[in-house]
Structure formats: structure tokens, C-alpha cells
Amino acid sequence: xxxxxxxxxxxxxxxxxxxxxxxxxxxxxxxxxxxxxxxxxxxxxxxxxxxxxxxxxxxxxxxxxxxxxxxxxxxxxxxxxxxxxxxxxxxxxxxxxxxxxxxxxxxxxxxxxxxxxxxxxxxxxxxxxxxxxxxxxxxxxxxxxxxxxxxxxxxxxxxxxxxxxxxxxxxxxxxxxxxxxxxxxxxxxxxxxxxxxxxxxxxxxxxxxxxxxxxxxxxxxxxxxxxxxxxxxxxxxxxxxxxxxxxxxxxxxxxxxxxxxxxxxxxxxxxxxxxxxxxxxxxxxxxxxxxxxx
Numbered sequence: 001x002x003x004x005x006x007x008x009x010x011x012x013x014x015x016x017x018x019x020x021x022x023x024x025x026x027x028x029x030x031x032x033x034x035x036x037x038x039x040x041x042x043x044x045x046x047x048x049x050x051x052x053x054x055x056x057x058x059x060x061x062x063x064x065x066x067x068x069x070x071x072x073x074x075x076x077x078x079x080x081x082x083x084x085x086x087x088x089x090x091x092x093x094x095x096x097x098x099x100x101x102x103x104x105x106x107x108x109x110x111x112x113x114x115x116x117x118x119x120x121x122x123x124x125x126x127x128x129x130x131x132x133x134x135x136x137x138x139x140x141x142x143x144x145x146x147x148x149x150x151x152x153x154x155x156x157x158x159x160x161x162x163x164x165x166x167x168x169x170x171x172x173x174x175x176x177x178x179x180x181x182x183x184x185x186x187x188x189x190x191x192x193x194x195x196x197x198x199x200x201x202x203x204x205x206x207x208x209x210x211x212x213x214x215x216x217x218x219x220x221x222x223x224x225x226x227x228x229x230x231x232x233x234x235x236x237x238x239x240x241x242x243x244x245x246x247x248x249x250x251x252x253x254x255x256x257x258x259x260x261x262x263x264x265x266x267x268x269x270x271x272x273x274x275x276x277x278x279x280x281x282x283x284x285x286x287x288x289x290x291x292x293x294x
Contacts, residue, residue: 011076029067
């Protein structure tokens with residue numbers, strides 16, 4: 001039986017050992033002659049046509065041990081070595097123990113065997129590398145948990161939950177209260193208020209639009225402003241006013257000259273020097289000598 005050496009990666013080097021023996025009984029290890037690199041024959045995918053054997057070499061009596069030999073095939077040496085193919089290796093026209101020997105030595109393949117496990121392990125999404133990365137992340141998280149105050153975090157979480165429960169109860173109370181409120185009635189009242197506001201807003205808008213017309217050139221307010229006396233007119237009015245004020249001031253000064261002569265020996269009582277009454281001269285001083293008409 002020809003040994004199958006395995007499925008190799010593209011451009012890999014294949015090592016194929018084999019042994020030779022004498023024809024004696026019992027047989028013994030024997031060297032091989034007439035075997036050179038060119039005597040190594042390789043057949044691709046069962047074809048009877050030999051492929052180019054560049055890169056194939058043989059070491060007879062490997063490590064100086066009689067009867068142990070090693071064929072080495074560098075699959076990167078020629079394009080005939082391609083993925084998806086099987087290869088048979090044989091020797092031809094060699095001599096062992098005086099006899100001519102032609103023999104198949106072994107077989108191998110290049111990336112021609114589906115290995116589901118290998119494919120799965122190489123998968124970047126969930127293969128071995130991805131599993132290792134996820135394991136490292138889990139380990140990092142676990143190490144972090146070792147340093148975390150888990151009981152403290154649980155206590156804090158418990159306090160938060162209690163607060164949420166209290167708030168939830170308050171919300172439930174408010175919700176139950178809403179159930180008893182006359183929500184449709186409130187909405188109707190609000191709608192009426194909104195309608196009133198809309199009416200008032202419309203009236204304000206009308207007045208505002210009216211003001212826009214009053215302020216334009218030729219509008220009511222503009223005409224009122226135009227009717228105000230000019231600066232020159234105001235200057236003329238001021239001159240007349242100053243004249244009138246001067247006249248008033250003269251009259252006031254005359255009145256003051258008279259009132260300054262009045263004497264009030266006793267508060268709120270005007271002193272008077274009466275000379276006559278109804279055209280009759282008055283005698284006496286009104287004190288020791290009584291008044292008396294002449």
C-alpha cells in the first residue's frame with residue numbers, strides 16, 4: 001500500500017522517507033543504486049504523464065544509515081504543483097540487492113482535502129482567533145470585577161430601585177387622580193379660552209394694521225404731526241409771550257409797592273390810619289380819645 005503523506009499547503013515542502021531491503025529471508029536493510037534526482041517520477045491527479053520534477057531531490061542512506069532514504073519535493077519550484085490536486089511519487093530503474101526495482105514511494109495532495117474543523121478554527125468571525133480574542137476580553141472584564149466593589153454597587157442599585165419605586169407610586173397616584181378629573185370638561189374650557197384669545201388677538205391685529213396706515217405719509221398721525229407749529233412759529237409765539245410776561249411783571253411790581261406799605265402789628269390784622277369815614281373827618285385816636293365824626 002502506498003502511504004498518503006497528507007494534504008499540504010500551497011508551496012510547502014514535502015518530505016517522503018522510504019526504505020530498501022535485501023531479498024534474503026530474513027531480509028536486511030540494503031542500499032539502493034542507480035537512483036538520481038531524475039529517477040523520481042511524479043504523476044498529477046492520476047495522469048500517466050509525468051510532470052516536471054524540478055525541486056525533487058533524493059538523499060540515499062539518509063544520515064548515513066544503510067537502507068533509509070529521503071525524497072524531498074519543493075512544491076514552490078514549479079507551477080505543476082497546484083492547489084486542489086493529488087500527486088503520486090515513484091522511482092524507476094533503480095537497483096536493490098542486484099535487482100531492478102520500480103516502485104511507488106508515496107502520495108500527497110495540495111489543499112485538496114476539506115477540513116471543516118480547520119476552516120472553522122481559521123474563521124475570523126467565530127474561529128479560534130476570534131474565540132481567543134473574546135476569551136481575553138472576558139478575562140479582562142473578570143479581572144476588573146475582582147477590583148470592583150460589587151456589594152457597594154448592589155447596595156447603590158438597591159437604593160436606586162427604591163427611589164424608582166417611590167416615584168412610580170407617586171406617578172400612579174397622579175394617574176389615578178387624572179382618572180377622576182373631568183378632562184373633557186377641562187379641555188372644553190381651555191378651548192373656549194383659546195377661542196376668546198383668538199378673537200382678542202384678531203382685534204389687536206386689526207388695530208395694529210390700522211396703526212400701520214396712520215403712521216404712513218398722509219396718515220392720521222402723520223397729519224397731526226404736520227399740524228404742529230414750525231420752529232419759526234414757536235419762536236414768534238415765544239416773543240409775544242415774553243412781552244406779555246413783562247407787562248404782568250410791571251403790574252405785579254406796582255401792586256407790591258402798595259402792599260409793602262401795609263403794616264400788621266397784630267397777626268392777621270392790618271394796621272390802618274383812618275382819616276375820614278364817609279367823607280367826615282375823624283377826630284381822636286380811638287384809644288383815650290374816642291373816634292368822633294366832625
